[in-house]
Amino acid sequence: MLSRRAALMIGAGLAAAPALVRNAQAQEEAIVPVxxxxxxxxxxxIKRELVAPPQVHEHEQVAPGGPRIVEFEMRIQEKEIQVADDAWxxxxxxxxxxxxxxxxxxxxxxxxxxxxNPPTNMMQHNIDFHAATGGxxxxxLTLINPGEMTVLRFKAxxxxxxxxxCAPGGPMIPWHVVSGMSGTIMVLPREGLKDQFGKSVAYDKVVYIGETDFYIPKDETGAYKRFADVGESYPDTLEVMNRLIPSHVVFNGRVGALTGDNALTARVGERVLFVHNQANRDTRPHLIGGHGDLVWEHGKFHNPPAVDQETWFIRGGSSGAALYRFLQPGLYAYVNHNLIEAVNLGATAHVKVEGDWNNDLMEQVTAPTPYDADLELRTALP
Structure with a gap:
């Protein structure tokens, strides 16, 4: 008799069987030495230790010498996460x-x-780098079963x-992506970033924002469903996915991941590089109260950056970058400017900025105070 875990693995595998066979064939052909x-x-x-978003690992903005081999290690984890107060x-x-x-x-x-891919996982996984060439x-070259590992090297x-x-084949591809399996690699020019005039420009910190659209099923009462494991969640999740209407659109994994006590921080005068990834849907980042001083909307640093942007566009399946020097203290909101997705579905981050206020840039000339609306109405009539 099959265990429940084995049955779920077979069910998920059958759903993607044709694509997985094709992918396995491509993998076998690709690893033949030529x-x-x-x-x-x-x-x-050099070995780099990865850190969780929105932080990034230690790095140099300007390359210290010639090309190096930069080693990373990642483990794939299948686990339940909380997306909102009422949704897992x-x-x-x-x-x-x-x-x-x-x-x-x-x-x-x-x-x-x-x-x-630890043996405790249920699914095959791999990694598709949009920065890489071939395969x-x-x-x-990286499709691995639970209990397997692989090493991939590519030139940036x-x-x-x-x-x-992750792109393991067929319907598994969108499911794995909207279940959390995406990220960003930043390949800096060896001489560092440059502005629209070709002049070197540096940042004081990097903020890494990953936007994800989730598709969590509801039961007959309207409550979000919870599942015992990833395999059990697949059929109901697929049904919601195919309607193309996300239940949540969030930054860094959950509603409120970058607001309140989790808000990002900066100081007046600091230059912050916002790196924004959306692996599945188009998005429109906007910094309320600020701007994109330099914006690499397509995310490619050898293209001159656009300047003084209010809102920029990032295509699904890509990453973009925007540099801004904060000029005023206060609470800033960094949002997807589809405001329904920002306010109602969760795509909002906050930046708490410390420093001195500059009245030349903005000043409250008159504080809110009552006025005689009836008098205004009477005098306005002919």
Missing amino acids: AAPSDLSGLTR LQAMTFNGSVPGPMMIVHEGDYVELTLK LGGGA TRAGVFTYH
Whole structure:
């Protein structure tokens, strides 16, 4: 008799069987040696420890020398996460966070990722780097079952911020992505960022925001359903997904992940680089009370940045970056400017900025005070 876990694995596998067979064939063909291994023995190796969003790992803005091999390790975790006060999701994650952690290298470096799929997981997983060249972005070379690991290396040949996501084949692809399996890699130019005039520009901190659309089913009473594991959640979740109407649109995994006590912080005068990823749907970042001083809307750093933007557009399946120097203290809201998604579905972050107020930029000339509306109405009549 099959265990419940085995039955669920078979059910999920059958749903994607044709695509998984094709993907397995592509993987087998891709790993047949057709050239001698690259000799990178002369390059320096450096290991980076990944950290959970919105933070990013230690890095240099300007490359300290020639190309290096930058080593990362990520574990895939299938686990239940709380998306809102009344909603839970059987999530699939890179390193346990939604979005997955950001990786930062320089153009010309080699990214060497050790990817592990623990035996406690139920699903096959892989990783598709939009920054990589060949092999379905690495997806054809990294498809691993529970209890397996793999090592992928690719050369970062293009500068910018790029999406990565899980893409195990067929209907598993969108399900894994909207269940949390996406993230960003930032490939900096070796000389660092430049403004619209080609002049070097630096940032004081990076804020990493991953926007995700979730599709959580409801029961007959209208309450969000909870499931025992990721396999059990698939049929009902697929039905909601196919209607293309998300139940939640959130930053960094849940409603309120970057507001209240979790709000981001900055100081007047600091330059903050906002890196924004959306692996599935278009989005429109906007900083209420601020601007995009320099915006790489397409996320590619060799293109001159747009300047003085109010709202910018990030296509689904891509990442973008915006640099802003805060000029006033106060509470700023960073939102998806589809305000229904921002206010009603959760796509909002807050930035608490400390410093001195500048009345030249904004001043309350008259505080709110009562006035005689009846008198105004009478005098306004002919």
